[in-house]
Amino acid sequence: MLITNRIRLAKFIHRPNRFQAFVDIDGEEIIVHVPNTGRNKEILVPGYTVVLREENNPIRKTKYDLIAGYKGKKLINIDSQIPNKVVEEALKEGKIKALKNYNKIKREKTFGCSRFDFKLEDEEGNEYYLEVKGVTYEENGITAFPDAPTDRGRKHLLELVEVKESGKGAGVLFLIQMDKVEYFTPFDERDKLFGEALRYAKNRGVDIFAYECEVGENYILLSKSVEVRL
CATH class of the missing domain: 2.40.50.580 (OB fold (Dihydrolipoamide Acetyltransferase, E2P))
Structure with missing residues (x-):
């Protein structure tokens, strides 16, 4: 972007x-x-x-x-409005390999009473709901989320579990707004409940993605997948 x-x-x-x-x-x-x-x-x-x-x-x-x-x-x-725009661009360009077959991309769509950042559909009509979280905390190559407690973020994870249990696809993508990092992990010291919810969501079949970005003063692009350690 x-x-x-x-x-x-x-x-x-x-x-x-x-x-x-x-x-x-x-x-x-x-x-x-x-x-x-x-x-x-x-x-x-x-x-x-x-x-x-x-x-x-x-x-x-x-x-x-x-x-x-x-x-x-x-x-x-650190612009919190940037991640969804960067991810939308990457989805359209097929940069997120696990989701490249979903060619219909819609922003801010609801499932039940929940609203997610993206609703994706493939040619067969299979649906996938994706939530995006921007990551700005880094220490010695280790990136983590959240850097402050987020009840809203935990709620999103539990709602994604409901999506998955309904038979549809569900995932959360942590967009690391920097480059050259080692791995991503939940920031349990800042929000233990979010970390617990992320591990629960993973165990219930929700996909967990992390991608770093190529960042310049006037651009930011999703670049490559980063290891997730839970």
Whole structure:
């Protein structure tokens, strides 16, 4: 996915709340929007370089979105709106091998009372429901989700089990918004219940995928499968 808006680099100063941060652009301190409610404490560190995307919307209170940050030499995208767009692009291009036979791709579809990121169908009409989670936490090559407790995320996993038990396909894809990682694992120290739900879903037949991305300041692309350790 190519980011066509203007990109600026800045120095991170501080984050007063989940949705806003202060950054330094060429010596000027400004406030920007943070499109990610996770902690991201390993990325949003005072003095670290961050990537801003200019938003040309006159009714916005902020001119820029903070979409990525450098952790050393590693660039990590943190935009929570990006994963579904990247996965949709990858599905259309057949990059996710286990799902390449599903040629009908629909966004934000319901099953029963649940809404999932994708509903996929193949030529025979077989249905597959896919939920996507963006991963931004990394330490020594190990990536994990979630970086903050998520009751909503756990609920999605249990709902996918219901889909699977109905005879339809079900899976969750963890999109790791960086490259060159070792493996993915649930972040039990941050949310034990999510980890338990993920293992339960796996045992009940729900597919667990993890893919890393090729990331640049103005693009992000799903690249290759990553080992999942539960």
